[in-house]
Amino acid sequence: MDEGTCGGGTGGQAAAAGVDGPGPPGLRERPRDADEARALQERSAPLVRHDAIDAGAVSLVAGLDVAYSADDDRLAAAAVVLAAPEWEVVDSATAVSRPRFPYVPGLFAFREAPALLEAVAQLGTRPDVLVCDGFGLAHPRRFGLACHVGVALDRPVLGVGKTPFVGRAEEPGRERGAWSPLVDDGEVVGRCLRTRTGVKPVYVSVGHRVDLASAAALTLRMAPRYRLPEPVRQADRLCRERLAAA
DNA sequence: GCGACAG
DNA sequence: ATCTTGTCGC
Numbered sequence: 281m282d283e284g285t286c287g288g289g290t291g292g293q294a295a296a297a298g299v300d301g302p303g304p305p306g307l308r309e310r311p312r313d314a315d316e317a318r319a320l321q322e323r324s325a326p327l328v329r330h331d332a333i334d335a336g337a338v339s340l341v342a343g344l345d346v347a348y349s350a351d352d353d354r355l356a357a358a359a360v361v362l363a364a365p366e367w368e369v370v371d372s373a374t375a376v377s378r379p380r381f382p383y384v385p386g387l388f389a390f391r392e393a394p395a396l397l398e399a400v401a402q403l404g405t406r407p408d409v410l411v412c413d414g415f416g417l418a419h420p421r422r423f424g425l426a427c428h429v430g431v432a433l434d435r436p437v438l439g440v441g442k443t444p445f446v447g448r449a450e451e452p453g454r455e456r457g458a459w460s461p462l463v464d465d466g467e468v469v470g471r472c473l474r475t476r477t478g479v480k481p482v483y484v485s486v487g488h489r490v491d492l493a494s495a496a497a498l499t500l501r502m503a504p505r506y507r508l509p510e511p512v513r514q515a516d517r518l519c520r521e522r523l524a525a526a
Numbered sequence: 527g528c529g530a531c532a533g
Numbered sequence: 534a535t536c537t538t539g540t541c542g543c
């Protein structure tokens with residue numbers, strides 16, 4: 281593990297009171313190369329669980345996102361916890377480090393997950409669900425970032441992507457709440473969901489310990505006003521801010 | 527073989 | 534991801 285500077289946040293100063301955990305082997309280490317990374321994903325994919333959860337009963341959600349520096353090679357990860365039903369920020373943490381893996385479509389998690397897990401470990405709050413900016417099962421090997429983070433933490437995680445990666449979906453109805461299945465290789469790997477009437481839809485997929493219907497319902501509840509779920513918007517804002525600071 | 531390819 | 538202003542529309 282490289283050096284990494286962490287910053288606690290809004291709520292608890294006492295670190296590590298929230299989510300943490302060793303998780304299964306491999307997911308917290310850096311693969312030697314792309315082949316090893318792919319093998320690790322194939323080995324981990326069977327561990328993903330789909331559990332139905334009551335989206336309306338979820339009260340604490342953590343949004344996760346990463347920002348990259350324009351000039352140097354720093355990267356900042358943020359985890360922001362929001363409380364339903366108004367989604368006000370109740371806790372947050374950040375971690376600054378360097379990418380530990382090159383950007384390769386499909387191996388995205390090996391780049392961002394280490395810093396994200398570091399930020400999550402700093403939280404003083406234990407969220408019911410975590411939301412990643414990216415995909416879960418909607419991935420070539422059915423093990424995208426949301427699955428990687430979910431299995432590593434053994435916590436409920438879902439992914440919300442802004443642009444399609446794998447699979448195809450028909451254009452959902454124009455109204456908020458309309459959706460269509462995201463299908464890849466004959467398999468439903470996610471859902472194309474319209475969170476705002478007349479606005480480009482988002483792509484929801486299962487990360488871990490949550491099923492697709494629950495993930496979509498929760499995504500809609502977390503996005504009462506903007507296209508992206510509030511936790512993701514807040515995490516996006518915080519990691520950029522953290523990068524702007526020294 | 528060629529192009530596409532989450533952030 | 535990042536480089537980047539104003540502008541059209543609800």
